[in-house]
Amino acid sequence: MAGGNLKNLVIAFLIPLPSILFYISFVRTGADAGPISSWCAAHPLLLANVLFFLNVNVLFWLVGLILSNHWLIDLYWTVIPVMLLHYYRGHPASEANTVRSAVAVALTWVWSVRLTHNYLRREGWELGKREDWRFNEMRSQYGKTWWWMSFFAVYLSQQVFLIGICLPMHAIHSSNQPWGIWDLVAAATCIAGIVIAHFADTQLHKFVSWNQKLKKLGEPTIPTLEDGLWRYSRHPNYLGEQLWWWGLYLFAWNLGQGWMFVGPLVNSLCLGYVTLLVERRMLKQEHRAQAYRMYQKRTSVWIPWFRKAVPEPKEKET
Known part of the structure; x- marks a missing residue:
């Protein structure tokens, strides 16, 4: 190894x-x-x-x-x-x-x-x-x-x-256009993206690591991460990454290169498709499919928002 x-x-x-x-x-x-x-x-x-x-x-x-x-x-x-x-x-x-x-x-x-x-x-x-x-x-x-x-x-x-x-x-x-207010906005957006992505990825890593420990102990794993940033967005790591690239684009826009939006736009569209693939993959896993469907109903996809009140599904009577 x-x-x-x-x-x-x-x-x-x-x-x-x-x-x-x-x-x-x-x-x-x-x-x-x-x-x-x-x-x-x-x-x-x-x-x-x-x-x-x-x-x-x-x-x-x-x-x-x-x-x-x-x-x-x-x-x-x-x-x-x-x-x-x-x-x-x-x-x-x-x-x-x-x-x-x-x-x-x-x-x-x-x-x-x-x-x-x-x-x-x-x-x-x-x-x-x-x-x-x-x-x-x-x-x-x-x-x-x-x-x-x-x-x-x-x-x-x-x-x-x-x-x-x-x-x-x-x-x-x-x-060599002088530094201006829009450069500050661009820098702040980039920083926000980095910070959000860092905390989202760290929370996801801890969740995965904890589930791996539970699996080794033979105990039931937690089907869905719904704490921290993941309580308000199903993909906060993707949100952070998008903020980084769109923040970088703001520098170009401020310099009169507005056409460069095609880069982050294509990237956002591709991440949107990846989001669909990830969620389909989650729903294919029997041990977490039901919990993830509820998570989808309660929680915003990318942009953090308050959770919806969705009643838990009733168990079928035997």
């Missing part, structure tokens, strides 16, 4: 190096070093997509095929936004207000550390222990064609999501 964890740690460390080394070389040589460097300097957003395609879509996919496990993309969902932020910040074409850039960097690192910690905690601090349950379901669905379908379903789709929702990081480093 320890050897497998070390192997996956080495893989996780080495796999982004091609992009990092290329970018460092490009920045050091300068835009006038040749036609390739000149093109890279003139097209920061296109270069980001090229590097993502080659290093993530192609290389991650090949490693996933070799390992028969596409766990890497889950881990790097928490890391790629930080890499993109520093890519835009360090690019020769970068132009940014010092305060706005510093706030974006600080907030993105806090977001990433929190999400990475939650990912590792959920996985029992073992890298590559398992892949996303949705990938498992697609693997069963596509069968023999999964080896090539995974390139599109797991990786190419992630490029659309990640590049899209990180567009505000490009906007922040494309304008």
Whole structure:
């Protein structure tokens, strides 16, 4: 187990190096070093997509095929936004207000550390222990064609999501407009998202850990988490994550890049679909189906709200 964890740690460390080394070389040589460097300097957003395609879509996919496990993309969902932020910040074409850039960097690192910690905690601090349950379901669905379908379903789709929702990081480093009131609103929204997601994920982790202990003791488990933030929202962790990305978008909107709403919008629509999948999965589990149906009737989906008074179902007479 320890050897497998070390192997996956080495893989996780080495796999982004091609992009990092290329970018460092490009920045050091300068835009006038040749036609390739000149093109890279003139097209920061296109270069980001090229590097993502080659290093993530192609290389991650090949490693996933070799390992028969596409766990890497889950881990790097928490890391790629930080890499993109520093890519835009360090690019020769970068132009940014010092305060706005510093706030974006600080907030993105806090977001990433929190999400990475939650990912590792959920996985029992073992890298590559398992892949996303949705990938498992697609693997069963596509069968023999999964080896090539995974390139599109797991990786190419992630490029659309990640590049899209990180567009505000490009906007922040494309304008030196002075810091203003809307930047404060954006920062406050991001902080609210991080805080809500942290407490929601921590409460969920404690709930899962407690149920695991009850199961080992042979005692009945608790079917549904209905305490803390989960008392007022069925998916407060998703709410927190959405607030983070929409808060980041507000920076771009304030800088006149309103069209960048497409990133968080697509992400929100996808999380809406994931919400449906999660709830269907909960209802398929016999030991919690009835309790979860009641939870659905009482509790708001995303936005926290007061619980509805719904009478408990009467037991059938025997």
